[in-house]
Amino acid sequence: MTASVTASILVIGDEILSGRTKDKNIGYIADYLGALGVDLREVRIVPDVEDEIVDALNALRRRYDYVFTTGGIGPTHDDITADAVAKAFGVEIGEDPRAIALLLERHRPEDLNEARRRMARIPAGAELVLNKVSKAPGFWIGNVIVMAGVPAVMQTMMDDVAPKLRAGVKMLVETIDSGGLPEGTYAAALGEIAAASPDLSIGSYPSFENGKFRNQIVLRGRDAEALAKAADAVRAALEGLRG
Amino acid sequence: MTASVTASILVIGDEILSGRTKDKNIGYIADYLGALGVDLREVRIVPDVEDEIVDALNALRRRYDYVFTTGGIGPTHDDITADAVAKAFGVEIGEDPRAIALLLERHRPEDLNEARRRMARIPAGAELVLNKVSKAPGFWIGNVIVMAGVPAVMQTMMDDVAPKLRAGVKMLVETIDSGGLPEGTYAAALGEIAAASPDLSIGSYPSFENGKFRNQIVLRGRDAEALAKAADAVRAALEGLRG
Numbered sequence: 001m002t003a004s005v006t007a008s009i010l011v012i013g014d015e016i017l018s019g020r021t022k023d024k025n026i027g028y029i030a031d032y033l034g035a036l037g038v039d040l041r042e043v044r045i046v047p048d049v050e051d052e053i054v055d056a057l058n059a060l061r062r063r064y065d066y067v068f069t070t071g072g073i074g075p076t077h078d079d080i081t082a083d084a085v086a087k088a089f090g091v092e093i094g095e096d097p098r099a100i101a102l103l104l105e106r107h108r109p110e111d112l113n114e115a116r117r118r119m120a121r122i123p124a125g126a127e128l129v130l131n132k133v134s135k136a137p138g139f140w141i142g143n144v145i146v147m148a149g150v151p152a153v154m155q156t157m158m159d160d161v162a163p164k165l166r167a168g169v170k171m172l173v174e175t176i177d178s179g180g181l182p183e184g185t186y187a188a189a190l191g192e193i194a195a196a197s198p199d200l201s202i203g204s205y206p207s208f209e210n211g212k213f214r215n216q217i218v219l220r221g222r223d224a225e226a227l228a229k230a231a232d233a234v235r236a237a238l239e240g241l242r243g
Numbered sequence: 244m245t246a247s248v249t250a251s252i253l254v255i256g257d258e259i260l261s262g263r264t265k266d267k268n269i270g271y272i273a274d275y276l277g278a279l280g281v282d283l284r285e286v287r288i289v290p291d292v293e294d295e296i297v298d299a300l301n302a303l304r305r306r307y308d309y310v311f312t313t314g315g316i317g318p319t320h321d322d323i324t325a326d327a328v329a330k331a332f333g334v335e336i337g338e339d340p341r342a343i344a345l346l347l348e349r350h351r352p353e354d355l356n357e358a359r360r361r362m363a364r365i366p367a368g369a370e371l372v373l374n375k376v377s378k379a380p381g382f383w384i385g386n387v388i389v390m391a392g393v394p395a396v397m398q399t400m401m402d403d404v405a406p407k408l409r410a411g412v413k414m415l416v417e418t419i420d421s422g423g424l425p426e427g428t429y430a431a432a433l434g435e436i437a438a439a440s441p442d443l444s445i446g447s448y449p450s451f452e453n454g455k456f457r458n459q460i461v462l463r464g465r466d467a468e469a470l471a472k473a474a475d476a477v478r479a480a481l482e483g484l485r486g
Contacts, residue, residue: 015448017283018414019273020461023266026288030262040260042295045269045286048446052285075427076447077434107427115430133451152451171261184318184350187358191320203291204319205258208376208395218263 005038005168006064010056011045012071012081013149024151025070032158037168038066048072053084061088061144066165071149073138075115082139085146086123096122099137106135132156140164169222174231178204178215181241189237190217197230199223248281248411251303254288255296255314255324256392267394268313275401280411281309291315296327304331304387309408314392316381318358325382328389329366339365342380349378375399383407412465417474421447421458424484432480433460440473442466 009029015021023045030040041064046052053072060067072081086093099120103112119136122128129138129145131153138147138157147157178186183204194202200221206213217234221227252272258264266288273283284307289295296315303310315324329336342363346355362379365371372381372388374396381390381400390400421429426447437445443464449456460477464470 011286014444014446014463015461016269017273017286018416018461018463019270019275019277019283020416021448022270026259027262027265030260032262034262040262041290043254043260043286043288047284074447074449075430077430077437078446111427113427113431115434116427118430119427134456150449150451150456173261173263184354184356184359184362187318187320187361188356191358194320201257203257203321204317205264206317206393208393213377213393218258218261220257220261 005066005166006041007033007038007066007068008042008044008060008064009040010053010060010067010069011043011149012048012053012069012084013045014048014078016045016071017047025149025154028151028155029068029070029158032162034171036162036165037170038165039168039171048078048080050080050084050087053081054088057085057088057144061142065143067144069144069146070154073119073136073146073148075118075136079118081146082121082123085139085141085144089123089125089141089144091141092124093121094124095120096126096128098122098128102128102130102135102137129157130160132159171220171222172224172227174219174227176217176219176231176234176238178217178238179242181215181238182213183215186217186238186241189241190234193230193233193237196233197221197226199226200230202230202234248309248409249284249307250276250281250309250311251285251287251307252283253296253299253303253310253312254286254392255291255312255327256288257291257321259288259314260290268392268397271394271398272311272313272401275405277414279405279408280413281408282411282414291321291323293323293327293330296324297331300328300331300387304385308386310387312387312389313397316362316379316389316391318361318379322361324389325364325366328382328384328387332366332368332384332387334384335367336364337367338363339369339371341365341371345371345373345378345380372400373403375402414463414465415467415470417462417470419460419462419474419477419481421460421481422485424458424481425456426458429460429481429484432484433477436473436476436480439476440464440469442469443473445473445477
């Protein structure tokens with residue numbers, strides 16, 4: 001069995017914590033990584049405060065194969081991600097000629113003022129991550145991939161990064177609707193199947209719509225045979241309980 | 244100046260990390276706390292793994308006035324939040340007669356099987372949090388408030404908890420659209436205003452719609468006079484730059 005490839009996301013943004021902006025990046029990156037067979041294991045959202053970013057980044061990058069950050073790489077004073085990443089890695093940061101060249105594809109030289117040049121500040125040793133929407137690049141240093149917070153921009157950056165990621169074995173998923181059976185009715189049977197399937201992750205997920213609960217059982221794993229066997233057992237158990 | 248009241252959210256859920264379910268609770272709780280003047284300072288999303296929950300919970304509860312958790316309090320084997328919270332606090336956990344009484348409002352005694360009784364497992368010393376949708380309660384222990392993951396249920400729990408929270412001074416917010424000016428054009432002026440307003444949080448937030456960037460400047464603070472002064476300065480700076 002191939003060892004799994006793991007990842008975490010660090011969302012940098014006062015605007016998410018204040019509630020002003022509703023995050024759309026976590027779910028997108030989660031899906032994207034899932035398709036690559038990379039296991040998303042943890043997410044943190046921290047404010048635009050350098051020490052908080054540095055601490056979270058150091059905790060996450062030591063623990064997971066990849067850390068994806070979003071937010072804080074624009075031209076304004078509150079965009080402090082690049083400096084925080086340089087500090088976390090203990091490397092220098094300065095204007096990167098490759099990044100300046102990219103910015104000049106969008107801005108006339110006379111418009112490349114000090115603020116815009118901030119977007120070319122890249123930690124030493126980092127590779128650039130391309131941004132098809134507005135040119136200002138993200139970057140990749142060590143196992144940390146630094147991306148924009150604007151979803152459309154972040155998404156083009158994921159497309160640039162994806163082919164270079166170490167892919168894992170894609171997780172296989174089976175979703176089974178309980179067909180109206182409440183969780184409490186099938187919980188015991190499901191628990192037994194889960195206990196007998198140590199290599200699978202089996203969860204029961206209720207949702208509530210129009211005044212009614214709907215329950216779905218989700219089985220996830222990388223062994224197709226074990227997954228099919230457990231899914232059959234779940235379907236048989238539900239059928240038995242529906243009588 | 245009143246000391247601020249701080250909070251964090253711990254989302255417990257494999258289904259969020261896998262991308263299967265898109266979280267709707269973080270933004271809701273962020274807005275809710277904002278209206279109460281409570282500062283949301285950090286969010287973590289962790290998998291349904293006891294040690295991960297315990298570690299994150301202990302880190303967050305020591306650091307913030309409140310920790311709100313969502314997810315993992317149903318009747319199935321993957322619902323392990325209550326046990327993890329008891330472990331984090333080092334207290335016993337067992338069936339709580341108050342919780343059993345609530346469950347009996349929804350279930351006939353003969354339907355209260357072992358799985359459903361799991362939903363009455365409450366750490367010693369906790370207060371119950373009421374659930375108007377499906378009765379199974381959340382709980383509150385120390386500074387940790389444990390809620391359901393299903394948004395409709397979590398929302399009724401927030402309503403039960405809110406009057407008992409220590410409220411802060413509500414954050415005042417001014418939002419100013421840049422009126423088409425790109426961030427790089429006003430970044431220097433905004434940086435100066437931010438530096439001159441140490442008690443305010445001033446951010447610039449681009450969004451991208453229909454192929455165009457739109458920029459909004461958000462000023463946040465608890466001092467109405469300082470906020471109005473800085474907002475005037477931002478409007479004047481933008482006007483000057485638009486020429």
